[in-house]
Amino acid sequence: MNLTYIATAAMGLESLVAHEVRDLGFEDVQVENGKVIFKGDESALCRTNLWLRTADRVKLLVGEFKAETFDELFEQTKALPWSDFIPENGEFPVIGKSVKSKLFSVSDCQAIVKKAVVDQMKNAYQRETWFPEDGPLYRIEVALLKDVATLTIDTSGTGLHKRGYRALHSEAPLKETMASALIKLTNWTPDKPFVDPFCGSGTIPIEAAMIGQNVAPGLNREFASEEWSWIDKKVWYKAVEEANDLAKYDTPLDIQGSDIDHKMIELSINNAEEAGFGDFITFKQMQVRDFTTRKEYGYVISNPPYGERIGDKEEVKQLYRDMGNVFRQLETWSVYVITSNEQFEQLYGKPATKKRKLYNGHIKTDYYQYFGKRAPRS
Ligand SMILES: C[S@@+](CC[C@H](N)C(=O)[O-])C[C@H]1O[C@@H](n2cnc3c(N)ncnc32)[C@H](O)[C@@H]1O
16 A cells, blocks of 8 residues: 655654655655655554654554635545544544644534544445444544644554653653654764763663664554554564664663762663663763763763753753863763753853754753764774
8 A cells, every 4th residue: 555654753853754764765755844744555654663763653644635614624534535544443533733724623623523534434334323442543633734634543652752661750851752863963873982971761871772773762662553454464573573683782882871860870770771771871870070081082962951940040050061171171072962051052161063953842942062073084
């Protein structure tokens, strides 16, 4: 089957998601705000769910059309081939959103879409009575943007940031998808030292280890579409087998995480073990100002406190000064810091080589990038 998929992305990460989709071998890739559209067969659904590190979820596009009235929404939804995808026992709740559209009542749009899908399926399955909805989940979304309705079915289930390793998290955890994006925005390669001096629950070091050993982020979890009847189980097995074959579990890594809080170190160790990287990442309790190293050409990638809470501001200022004192001297190291604090460069004591605007959840941040000296070619 030739299908169209939408990989959803946090604002600012679309180009990274598109890059990942292309790396999986899909050529016809379109990038829009918050989404990356591509075409493929059933195996594309399995492979993108398993491999995409920076996307939020993968959705199957069922139809897209202009709808300014409830009638238009109803009739055009009813004309779509829902029964090709949803079996008679499928559970199909409808969620919705509406932005800059005449049909702004989301709950009404959801109810209309539900009724239209039921009508189409009643016809297709020759059924008079209610559907039991006691089978696998096919979560439908109606998304209206400037009067265009996009109808999708979610293939992922839980968001792709849930890799299955983070049982416990810190107070201000970074989403795994964002942690991965921060790493992918650098030139780090697994042969180089990697340090996160504010590791919290260990998300950035664990994502680095996964990238370093080419481990598919979805190998440890399940997806809603694994239960779908029209996707042959063999297609899933093949995708998992491919991911297992491509993982390089013996790639040596030099990854370190540290944090001032020993409870965070315990959390990180547990999470790294859960992810299968217990032997590959070193965690230790330490203040950033005590960091020293004799290694060269390393990478610091971190998400320090932002000082957003009243009372934390002065402390964070000193923290950024400490960071500057420690890392500015390491000429061969590259340093990457995400923070919403606009005084960061001033406090760190050096202008960044490059900055990139990113949203960490709803917080507007900058990703400050300091490039170290290049390693001589060996
Ligand atoms: C925003 S959190 C990092 C969250 C982490 N990326 C995660 O996903 O769990 C910042 C971390 O910095 C730590 N921290 C605060 N001051 C520190 C210092 N002076 N030295 C080292 N770590 C510090 C806190 O304990 C906290 O865990």
